[in-house]
Amino acid sequence: MEFKQSELLKSLPKQFFASLVQKVGSYTEKGADVINLGQGNPDQPTPEHIVEKLKIAAENPVNHKYSPFRGLSSLKQAAAAFYKREYGVDLDPEEEIAILFGGKAGLVEIPQCLLNPGDTILVPDPGYPDYWSGVELARAKMVKMPLREENDFLPNYTELSPEELAEAKLMFLNYPNNPTGAIADKEFFDQTIELAQKNEICVVHDFAYGAIGFDGKRPYSFLQSKGAKEVGIEIYTLSKTYNMAGWRVGFAAGNKSVIAAINLLQDHMYVSLFGAVQEAAAEALLGPQQCVSGLNNLYESRRNVLIEGLTNIGWRVTAPKGSFFAWLKVPEQFTSVEFADFLLEKAHIAVAPGIGFGEYGEGYVRVGLLTSEERLREAVNRIKSLEIFKKNIDNDL
Numbered sequence: 001m002e003f004k005q006s007e008l009l010k011s012l013p014k015q016f017f018a019s020l021v022q023k024v025g026s027y028t029e030k031g032a033d034v035i036n037l038g039q040g041n042p043d044q045p046t047p048e049h050i051v052e053k054l055k056i057a058a059e060n061p062v063n064h065k066y067s068p069f070r071g072l073s074s075l076k077q078a079a080a081a082f083y084k085r086e087y088g089v090d091l092d093p094e095e096e097i098a099i100l101f102g103g104k105a106g107l108v109e110i111p112q113c114l115l116n117p118g119d120t121i122l123v124p125d126p127g128y129p130d131y132w133s134g135v136e137l138a139r140a141k142m143v144k145m146p147l148r149e150e151n152d153f154l155p156n157y158t159e160l161s162p163e164e165l166a167e168a169k170l171m172f173l174n175y176p177n178n179p180t181g182a183i184a185d186k187e188f189f190d191q192t193i194e195l196a197q198k199n200e201i202c203v204v205h206d207f208a209y210g211a212i213g214f215d216g217k218r219p220y221s222f223l224q225s226k227g228a229k230e231v232g233i234e235i236y237t238l239s240k241t242y243n244m245a246g247w248r249v250g251f252a253a254g255n256k257s258v259i260a261a262i263n264l265l266q267d268h269m270y271v272s273l274f275g276a277v278q279e280a281a282a283e284a285l286l287g288p289q290q291c292v293s294g295l296n297n298l299y300e301s302r303r304n305v306l307i308e309g310l311t312n313i314g315w316r317v318t319a320p321k322g323s324f325f326a327w328l329k330v331p332e333q334f335t336s337v338e339f340a341d342f343l344l345e346k347a348h349i350a351v352a353p354g355i356g357f358g359e360y361g362e363g364y365v366r367v368g369l370l371t372s373e374e375r376l377r378e379a380v381n382r383i384k385s386l387e388i389f390k391k392n393i394d395n396d397l
């Protein structure tokens with residue numbers, strides 16, 4: 001017997017990038033040496049001291065039982081201490097922090113925590129596609145906020161109509177930004193808080209790439225802006241900062257009523273994470289932090305190799321300011337999908353077509369900095385041999 005899927009499940013957005021994985025697979029199966037710059041999976045291992053903590057904690061029988069609902073107090077205290085140390089932000093560990101099964105789980109849950117069917121949520125376009133899944137699961141209405149290059153990939157709030165602002169109950173933001181690599185400054189968050197206060201909008205700032213900022217500029221936390229806790233929360237994940245993507249651990253921090261709503265939903269859905277993972281996460285947040293600056297330097301050198309290399313072969317690109325992605329304009333004769341297909345077919349390089357991140361992503365491809373400098377140089381050489389950007393160099397001469 002085959003059982004039918006619920007209408008809710010059928011309404012979920014199609015996973016655009018599943019087809020990219022398939023396409024890449026069809027080349028690697030044939031033995032092609034594909035340089036995969038299309039995904040967002042950190043390539044470095046979790047720092048040793050965190051893994052060691054997990055090993056010890058895994059042997060402790062306390063962690064073989066159900067861990068406390070809502071997570072270990074020690075992890076919540078570690079998260080609060082982390083925010084105080086890194087951003088000077090005070091958080092109450094029990095009331096202003098909720099432990100999450102990774103940032104994605106929190107981001108997908110939040111619309112269900114705060115919205116009723118038909119309520120409006122403001123979502124950046126281009127943006128992380130999992131936001132759309134949360135919107136659909138809550139049966140909410142999505143209003144896109146275009147992120148344009150001429151506005152440094154920040155939303156221009158004056159483009160929202162008075163009706164949209166009046167109806168909006170939730171807003172997602174994400175800086176350093178996936179996919180554009182843009183960052184936000186204090187003024188932008190101050191402006192956002194003012195708008196949110198005036199229109200009673202809850203702001204959810206996704207700070208997944210909080211640890212990755214270039215050119216000496218440290219990414220700014222939304223919670224550093226005055227009044228942030230009044231109007232929203234920040235989602236922090238250990239996936240990128242500590243190369244712990246497989247561990248599934250993160251937390252939400254900020255507004256008490258939102259934290260209470262997340263905790264309530266999670267009480268119904270899960271117990272909490274494996275206690276040993278939580279202990280290791282606390283070690284990550286409180287232990288030595290050289291691994292974080294080392295990782296930032298690694299991504300910055302890779303970015304420089306890629307951007308300098310592409311500029312030298314005539315591709316006019318802008319360097320990302322944060323995150324581990326570069327957002328590159330495709331040549332005019334191609335759509336983003338056509339160009340990604342072209343690079344895969346002709347150069348065995350996989351990149352993510354911008355349209356997969358929303359309609360305003362058209363005209364760009366996203367390139368990950370998640371492979372060695374040597375492979376990035378090789379990618380540049382392969383693109384050079386296609387000679388599509390050569391005319392730019394000739395024109396410049």
Ligand code: PLP
Nearest residue numbers: 040102103104128178208237239
């Ligand atoms: N937010 C953004 C913008 C991301 O790119 C990702 C992961 O790629 C996440 C959130 C979720 O990260 P995780 O679920 O591993 O915490």
